[in-house]
Amino acid sequence: MSIVGVHPYADKFPMLSDGELDELAESIKTVGLLHPLTVTNGGLLLDGRNRLEACNRAGIEARTEVYAGDDFAEFVIACNVGRRHMSTGARAMSTALVLAADGRRKDNGRWERHSVHIGESSNIDLWRKALNQAGVVLDFAPDLASEVVDGTLALDAAFKRACENRDYETSLLEEEKRAEQRETDARTFLEAKAPDYLTGNEAPSVSKARWEADFKREAATARREAEEAERAAKAERDIRYSLYTGCAQSILPLAAKRNIPAAEFMDGFNAKELADLNASAYTADKIEGAISFLSDLLEWTKK
Numbered sequence: 001m002s003i004v005g006v007h008p009y010a011d012k013f014p015m016l017s018d019g020e021l022d023e024l025a026e027s028i029k030t031v032g033l034l035h036p037l038t039v040t041n042g043g044l045l046l047d048g049r050n051r052l053e054a055c056n057r058a059g060i061e062a063r064t065e066v067y068a069g070d071d072f073a074e075f076v077i078a079c080n081v082g083r084r085h086m087s088t089g090a091r092a093m094s095t096a097l098v099l100a101a102d103g104r105r106k107d108n109g110r111w112e113r114h115s116v117h118i119g120e121s122s123n124i125d126l127w128r129k130a131l132n133q134a135g136v137v138l139d140f141a142p143d144l145a146s147e148v149v150d151g152t153l154a155l156d157a158a159f160k161r162a163c164e165n166r167d168y169e170t171s172l173l174e175e176e177k178r179a180e181q182r183e184t185d186a187r188t189f190l191e192a193k194a195p196d197y198l199t200g201n202e203a204p205s206v207s208k209a210r211w212e213a214d215f216k217r218e219a220a221t222a223r224r225e226a227e228e229a230e231r232a233a234k235a236e237r238d239i240r241y242s243l244y245t246g247c248a249q250s251i252l253p254l255a256a257k258r259n260i261p262a263a264e265f266m267d268g269f270n271a272k273e274l275a276d277l278n279a280s281a282y283t284a285d286k287i288e289g290a291i292s293f294l295s296d297l298l299e300w301t302k303k
Helices: 018-030 051-058 070-079 088-101 124-140 142-150 156-192 204-255 284-302
Strands: 037-038 044-047 065-068
Touching: 018 142, 018 284, 044 070, 051 142, 070 088, 088 142, 088 156, 124 142, 124 156, 142 156, 156 204
Parallel strands: 037 065
Antiparallel strands: 037 044
16 A cells, blocks of 8 residues: 555654664665555554655665554554663653543543553553653643653653643642632622722722722821811810819919908008019909809809
């Protein structure tokens, strides 16, 4: 059967170097093509890309045979995992690429059941670890896969970088969840405390921040007003204290003189010896006013 192209699964494994292909071409010239190429019913090459290229270089027509099975992925992997020129990491990555292309990589970051046993080497634990690492690379650093397959980057190094990407993506997802929760909490708060602040033009967290700014401003204004009111009340209390104290300071000494005639008490009075304010109190008008006030005060004490 004529070959019409290469199956995409076969392309997941690397070709031999030019030097190795030349050696293979010389071997085919000498002993012929020992193993035919394997193709699908549609003529796509499943196995034998290196032999095909060597035959072309040697000028020999390659023989083909049709693959009779139905699992192209497992066949391609089985034909290539024994390559001695590939490291375990490179083989695991190529295998992972084939399995992923065949739909055997789940959305939860796991291989389908029994997939890790496909292409397994003599050390199943080492192979399972390598294939799982390759899966992580495909999930979080797929651009590094070709370097691992080519052998220019170790699988361990690619896996480390993929884990860093995974952790970063995880942190972004967690921050997105926290942001969503903040918006939900802000909306719940505003619905209960300040529904008028909820608008369709801004995020609930922004509306809540606006409410908090207004609340702080109003609270500061209320504090200032309360402090001013307290200062005014204190000033009023001080005035009353001064007034009542002055009144008491007038009543007490006068009460002590109640049995002394006023003429005797005032004997020797000299207005010039007093300050003008005190001297002006000793007038008929002022004394009559004081008598009137004291009369009312007397009635107040009897209530």
